[in-house]
Amino acid sequence: MTAPLPYGMQLPVQSQSTIYAEPWEAAAGPDDLAAIARVADRSGFDYIASCDHVAVPRRLAAAMSTVWYDPVATLAFLAGVTERVRLLSHVAVVGLRHPLLTAKQYATLDRLSGGRLVLGVGAGHVQEEFEALGVDFEHRGAVLDETIDALRAALGPEEFPEHHGKLYDFEGLGQRPRPVQRHVPLWVGGSSPAAVRRAALKGDGWLPQGDPRDRLPDQIARLGRLRAEAGVADPLTVGAITEPLHLGTPTWEVGRRTLTGTADEIAESLRAYRAMGVHQIQVRFRCRDRAELTDQMAAFGAEIAPHL
Template sequence: MKFGVNLPNYGPEATPDALAGWALRVESMGYHYAMVSDHVALTPEVQHLFPAPFYDPLATLAWLAGVTRTVGLGTTVTILPYRHPVHTARVAANIDRFSNGRFVFGAAAGWAAGEFAALGVPHHRRGAISDEYLAAIKACWADEVASFEGAHVSFRDLHTGPLPVQRPGPPVWVGGHSPGALRRAVRLGDAWHPTSVTGDWLTGVGLPALRRIAEEQQLPVPDVSPRIKLRLTPRPTGPGRLLGEGTLAQITDDLGLLQDLGARAVVLDPTYPGDRREAGRTARDLDVLETLVKEVIDVDAGRVR
């Protein structure tokens, strides 16, 4: 199992130097991925959880590709309907080139209705648009000259190079918890990328549904690469807690559970949407990540100790 970290690419503490510092520290600790999230129009509903400024994930990762050397770089997640798929495919392929094949494309349909309205994208059609856009993106990655025909996007004989280093394209981690998201993960993803879930929901609801849809579609079950919270508490957290919240022992148990479930990767998320990241927060988060490497996870072996 590989281990990653969701970097805070938003809020008053987010600066180019801070993002570089996060990425380099995560890389130096041996974590396998440094990932960032996505919003484009910071409407009030978005700002409530993700205060400005918000650094664009694809631009940020293109820059971090030149700052880092070994750590994987990815989105958790790119909101598919916000950008034309040809443009998304091209920028993602560029990042994969700049990083020499270290890019992971996390993708989902999005949620913020006000943001969709600001961008002129129909919120109620976001699932269908996402399915088509992701298929179009993969078509652009697959061939030097690509064509695609759909209800929401069509193109013929586009020269799409440079192609990604990774063939036939970067790994696709599909986020979301709805039946439509699970179908998208089965049909178009290399991994399912649920976020902020409980262990009971993952084992009792999410994974059984994923397996059932794969069986219905007669397709392989995708790998699982969740993003979980990273909130260390001095006392045990009670029933209903999200994976990654609680004492060091509870977090260790959560990582062990994901390892036992055969997860391909887990992304640790210290960003706590809605929090304002007070002074000293970054140092504390990095200390927790360091503690995990020293006491809980063996990043070289890819396992929980």
């Protein structure tokens, strides 16, 4: 029997870009996040995810908003109100911080949560954010490449990790607590050619950013080619972000791209992702308030997930 397709979700409230935020999120807060995380925990979600921006410049604030909760603090808070769901940074712009600082924060999160961390990383895109923190924006890809290598060492089992690179050089510096996991999964986000190459050569997983269904097969094939050419044999968790979902027949305008219908119809549509080589899907629900969202989440776990 084929194993079910794991499913996770980016949390609402904690990031409120106009691209995806629902109006009700503007007045929501910690109680809403905790309630949603508990439903995800009970409803079989593989992970809940939180984004990362330190500061949003005025020129982008109207589109991006300035509501971006810190992912470490958010996921640590939610670790305390959940039991099994994994905690994903989707994605942490780790190049903005020294890797020892990042390792300290996320190793502690993994320890506090009992080994539930998935570290999702990305290059970032907001130039002013990099400049304010004194980080090279033009070479952020190279910064991320080395940061990933340094994090591999700093999040490994050794109390005194060691890394010697062009940007970072450390040894003889102990950090405890160590992560519960001997190997913290590191998923690389992004859909640019550079991001796909980085995921193929350095990641345990790939988190695409906005790829429509018809583009995913070529991207997945490229991941496989790059890994084969480099002789990388370890498994890679390939992700996909689905279209927005609304179970049932909506009585309000949910958008033309939103998947609607019966549980069987939605399950059949989502099974196509597995057929193209996807290993986990990230879902998002159109909803008008927290109650509608949690109802949709619970229904997804009970009625759709068993048929994936």
